[in-house]
Amino acid sequence: MDILQLVIVGMVVGSIIGLGAMGLTLTFGVLKFANFAHADLMTLGMYLAFFVIVDVGIVGGHVGPFSFGWGMIPAVLFAWGGVAAFTVGVDRFVFRPLRRRETDFLSIGIASLGVAIALQAVVQAIWGSAPLRYHSEIHRALTFAGGLKIKPDQILIIGLTLAMAVALYLLLHRTRLGTAMRATSDNAPLAEASGIDTERVRIATWVIASAMTAVAGVMFALQSQLRFDAGFEFLLLPMFAAVILGGIGNPWGALVGGLIVGISQELSTEWINTGFKPGVPFLLLILILIVRPRGLFGSETQWST
């Protein structure tokens, strides 16, 4: 296939990975543990949107050239609310008690693995094992000069990811909440000592990360399908690769990392067997861990103790 076409597809995939990774890096930075349930939270988000659009039946006709109707808006909002409520609940009853006990962060990571296993099974129990779609009609691609084919949904995916990245930037750097989040991420005890209610910051972090998680999940389903097993099979490793490429706790880094992962993954198919595609993020991950474990944009002192 044409290289340019592959790059475009890579950007779409990379945007989805990058948006998911932005949520992941946010919780990694503020809560200091690797959340292995993150990809399954995306799965939860995509199915919650499915619930609104298909199970409840709020379709809302058609929005322009896109594959979905106006119902997508309440669906995404519902997905966000659902994922946020779920993560805040899990934090309250699982992660926070562990945090209080000052268990090491690995244990919290392992607890999150338990959450991932159970959550995936719940999604499968409710919506079944077969892949699903929000809408069954064919979604036509637009053809550009040089035979380049892009679907309107894909343009939206890239655009919305950028928009959310800008919104997150403004939130982190122009609001008091954002300052509190960055302070907590930098040094939680210090933040607490200077009057920041770090527990509230953590809850806010879950809610904000949920927005990106839910939207990224819906995007994944638009680009491919709804799959209950998407988490461990397709999403988790690429997102972690993006997070580490960008430097833990660095949302822009995660987005750039996601784009690097997505584009190299798609481009690789030009030279190697498509079946080896999942190996690309893994190789990138190992490479960055060997060469520069603090990530492309991580600073030296940020994670030293």
Next chain:
Amino acid sequence: MLPVDAFTSLAGEAPALLPPLITFGGSVNWTVGFLTTAAIFAIAALALNVQWGYTGTINFGVVAFFGVGAYTSALLTLDAPGEFESYVGGLELAIPIGWVGGMVAGGVLALLVGLPTLRLRDDFLAIATIGIATILRSIANAQEGLVNRARGLNGIPRPLEGFANDMGVDYDLVLLVLTSGVLLMVFLVVRGATASPWGRVLRAIRENEATAQSVGKMTTSYRIQSFVLGGALMGLAGAIFAHRIGTIAPDSFDNLTTFLVWTMVIVGGSGNNRGVMLGALVVGFVWFGLPLIQEELPDFLGTRVFMLRRIAIGLLIIAFVLTRPQGLLGEEPRVSRFAPRGDGGGGLWPTGLWSRIRGQPGGGAA
């Protein structure tokens, strides 16, 4: 939905070669099959215990090491590929050689993964390992002429089959005895290694790597050693599985196997070798036993029993990390079996185990 008779994966969605528990005879068969499966799991759990329980190294790719061992042993012992098959090997070697090969393969994979990652933060290794299984699976599926792709390997020889026929004993029983024997050997090997100054260094690394380093231990080297020993034993478990089942395919090695082994270690007791074997038995019983009561459950649960047991596994992990991080048995409170008895050492079965189990959650062991 899913084929009930096809035992495709150790943790897989089918109830493991296990006939239904209807008649008494049926229940004996079921028990024999279950115990064999549990013994294989126990070997993998002992292996993970070396890595996680003693060293604090996270390995979320257990099934990758398991699968590499299974494939290696199969390829070493299988006949040369037939007309419609394409795979490397098919050397027709003896089964024990295959098992040793499986161990070596698991160890080599551990070395390859561990060398670049083990000197880094613990959670980076955890992240790196979640990918290995998926990647090896996709290579096995995609590469022609390697392991026969998704068609899988068939006709893997079964150990002692001729012997069982000659003696006229039930083959399943022979297999159980054989597997249990291997388990016992693995237990002795792991116990010998962990209840020794070597294991003490591992635990020091788990508790505080900087301290271990400051008292002269080359911690990265020990981490690699423990990772390789664990990987090799996981490879052995996979090899036994392959020969028990006779047919393996890339999909036999799904992440569920990894999750189950983790649950067994956490439930049984990280850092306690007998604990994780108990964990294999208890968690295995929940896992393989739940489908047996499918009929008794209300319909909406019965049809979802395979999801139900995954939910159970997830909740078990959470519950134990939260309320009993030391697991059922807790860590063996022993210095090393070589140390004088009064100093907490000595003896195969340490006395006063229960009274000395850490009541405190936490430490690095959780």
Next chain:
Amino acid sequence: MDALLDVHGLVKRFGGNYAVDGATFGVERGSITGMIGPNGAGKTTCFNCIAGSLVPDGGRVVYDGEDITGLPSYRVFRRGLTRTFQIPQELSAMTVLENLMVVPAEQAGERVVDSWLRPWRVAAQERSIAERAHEVLAEVDLTHEAQNYAGNLSGGQRKLLELARALMSEPGMILLDEPSAGVNPTLTRRLVEHIQGLRERFGITFFVIAHDMDFMQRLCERLIVMADGQVLVEGEPREVLENTEVQAAYLGSVTA
């Protein structure tokens, strides 16, 4: 002067911030030397660079005539230079005895193959290591805690365990980072006796960081004062403490 440890122009940066900025000093063989200075002066960072926990950005560290600059901590340890941590770093889920038994280098049983193939040899060695650990425990009055988990010890006991771990290795020199902080006065007084006794009997050189001037005056024969990553003054405790610059440095840090 016969310097056992010689530090020359040591530099350590964190980002753009110079924690240690060209510190030069020496520690005499067989002495008990103290290092004082306001919080954040770079004392702990100095220790970390000497002991190999951090790699310095500049300067040289010479121990017993050999350049050890930038060596990893396990190799520094093997040359007989041991350190304790400011915040005790005990192995909490291991018993106090185990905390000590893990220390000796080159144990036969530390090779995994030996634990399988030469159990008798390992057992013999374990007996002698356990014996030595009991001696060290008696030395710091922790005998009754031998079988307790290190995580259950009190703050003061943890400090003593840090010291015990350092002693376990039969070191040539021990770096003690604030051994007296958080330890009650009675124990502090005993600590002075402990350290001096160890020096008398085993000829161990001590290099000690502490804030407690009273403690330092009784313990040390020489004091090095650090401020802002550099050595401010060096000399006998009394003259150092009477130095106006030193007083200014401390007062400055108090008001800051």
